[in-house]
Amino acid sequence: MTEIFSRKTTVFFVIAIFFITAFLQINGSGIATKSDVDIKTAANVAQAKISQLGKGDFSISGKTAFYEGEKPLFYVFHLRPRGYVVTSADLALPPVIAYSFQSNFSEEQNVLMDILKADISLRLKNIDNLPDHVIESRKLMWKSVLNPKNENAASINFEQWPSEGTTSTGGWLETTWNQDSPYNNFCPLDNGKRSVAGCPAVAMAQILNYHKTTNGISFNDSDDYYHNYIHQYVIDDDHEKYDFPSFPELNGYLATLSSHYENNTLLTDNDKAAIVFACGVAAKQVYGSEVSGTFGVNQAYQAYLRFGIDNIELLNESNPDLYGRLRMNMVDALPAHLAVVTSDWNSGHNVVVDGYNTDDYYHLNFGWGGSLDGWYLLPDDMPYGLTVIEGIIVDILKENSGSDIYCGGNLHWADVEAGSTIYANFTVENAGEANSTLDWEIAEYPEWGTWTFIPSHGSNLSSGDKDYVTVSVLVPDKKIRNFRGYVTVVNKGNSDDFFILPVSLATPKAAPVIPPILQKIMQFFPVLWKIMQT
Structure with a gap:
């Protein structure tokens, strides 16, 4: 009898050692180097987010995995009737990075895809630099999703600005402007083709349009600048050759636009083209039929100043007040101008931040006709110098009256x-x-x-x-x-x-996350399962 018991004990501990070893390889010191999340588990995360937000009429209709080499970076779950949920593919990152119930995620190369690749790659490279409270919070997030029966997250009163259903887009902006016609109708020609509008100009123009103002802008010869990209010419001196409005012509269009704002007149195509080109000129954009833009967020900042909007502030990621200021701009219905860059800083995008909720997601308007617009978990927990954020312009057209x-x-x-x-x-x-x-x-x-x-x-x-x-x-x-x-x-x-x-x-510190497949296997060994659950 003793010998039989001894054999059983030996077998038990051999099994225990095997599974604990496998478990530690997966989990390491809590959240480990081998912490990839498979697409099936990620689908459970996406479905949990859909349920959490009360979107019972939405369902997952497809999925796509995005890789960096052989390692999965993130998963995109396409929704029916529309929308997407983007989940991370690593237990060391937040489970859900972005989502939308109004816009679809294109499989073609796009702004959101660029941001996701750069952002998640940087987050993964810098996990060791995160403070303890961030790591603990993430472990518990995953644990609550992978073990839905274990209640380990205290509920909070969810709030959102703007409140859901109060705007057509989900954010404060009611516009979904794009880089093509009619918004680029006044942009210079590039070998016979109209240049695209440029994301800095579209972002700024949408914010000014939201406030229904040109702020009395009028351009003159002091605004001339040398365009040295693809083609070399002077804006506005070479307006005839490249078929864009001279400054006197542009000023006339802007005066008409101002009148339309004052009288709540529906904007014309010329109105939209005028404010977009005016923002591009103020930012000293360069133009091309494939890409137009600036070489840094400071050009957008200078453009707002040229419009006489001088109560603004450009915050970079080293500013400890960045997210506090941004958060309260959203509560105050003040869209902000965000510039993001790729991980190697060789390209970037300008987008509008126009919403916030108490799950710490921000609503982004990408300036691509509403495509991709949605809620994004900005990297506010990352150390300075290790995020995709180049800068954020806040307090745009904020009205100061008394205490704040x-x-x-x-x-x-x-x-x-x-x-x-x-x-x-x-x-x-x-x-x-x-x-x-x-x-x-x-x-x-x-x-x-x-x-x-x-x-x-x-x-x-x-x-x-x-x-x-x-x-x-x-x-x-x-x-x-x-x-x-x-x-x-x-x-x-x-x-x-x-x-x-x-x-x-x-x-206190969360127990290591136990992958679903290991949970199922370990249920055949209840004693060991109980030990690993404690």
């Missing part, structure tokens, strides 16, 4: 002991006009845990001054949970002026 609330700091915790008390700090600032004062208060915070803010309100905060807030949280007594939410700080004098601080908390 802004908060600095973050509320992210990782590997926190369940039931413990944790602390953090953030600032509340009056970023408004000179001589304004701000009265503020904490208006909303997560329902999980016990929260204390010292102080919880403030008054008579002068422009440029800050209050320092200490936060304490009694953490829920729940192990291996991913708690998320946000704190809302509001201007008591203007309820439409508020700031959102995202919150994330993991308790």
Whole structure:
């Protein structure tokens, strides 16, 4: 009897060692080097996202895998009746990178595909540089998808700006302009073909059109510039040879456009062509029938200044306030101008950011006729210098009136002991006009845990001054949970002026993600399965 038991024990431990070894090869130190996600698992992730967003009338109709060498980078799941979900193919990345229920994903080379390839490649190369709270949060995201019966994510009140269904596009922009006719009708000829409009000009033009203004722009000889790309000529001196409007002609078109804005008149093709070409001229774009554009985001920034829009700011990825400023521009219905680059910085794109939701996705308008437009998880968790973001122009045509609330700091915790008390700090600032004062208060915070803010309100905060807030949280007594939410700080004098601080908390380090195939095999070994689940 003892010998039989010994044999069973030996067999058990041989099996255990085999599976634990295999498991460690897959999972390594939590999330491992061998952490590729197969397309079947990714499909489960895509379906979970569809369900989470309440899109029961959408279903997966097809799938495509994109590779870098032999390694899968990401998967695209095409939806019926329309739309797409893009999932990552590695457990070390967020499960869902982008999605849309209004636009389709083209199989041909496109802007979104370029951004995805560059973005995901950079994220994978720099996983070791991520802070602990990001790694823990991602592990729990995957765990909740791969083990749907294990509730390890605390729900939050989902909010979105603009609210779903309030606009035709899903973002603040109601336009889906493109680079071809009629938008390029005034662009220079290139060997007899009309040049494309250029993504910087289209992005800027859509933002100005959203605000229904040309801001009184008028071009003159001081705006002449030498065009040194494919063909060499001077804009506007060579307008006859290359068939584009002279500055006096363009000014006339812009005056008509301004009148149409003032009288809410439906825009003509000439109106659209005029504002697009005007933005291109202000940015000193170069033109070609295959590609038009600029050589850096600073040219777009200078174009806004040339339009007399001087309350803007160009933020690069090293600015710690970048995502806070961008987030609140979206809440304030202020589309922003985003420039992204490939991983080797040899090309780039300009797009409009025109929406945000509390899952930290931003709505992007790519300027390709509505094709591809959707929600994207920008790389706000990546270290400086390691993302595809070249720069973002914020506060475009923002109206300053009195006080303006802004908060600095973050509320992210990782590997926190369940039931413990944790602390953090953030600032509340009056970023408004000179001589304004701000009265503020904490208006909303997560329902999980016990929260204390010292102080919880403030008054008579002068422009440029800050209050320092200490936060304490009694953490829920729940192990291996991913708690998320946000704190809302509001201007008591203007309820439409508020700031959102995202919150994330993991308790404690998540158990390694167990792939579905290993889960099924291990169910035949319940004792070992129980050990690996703890």
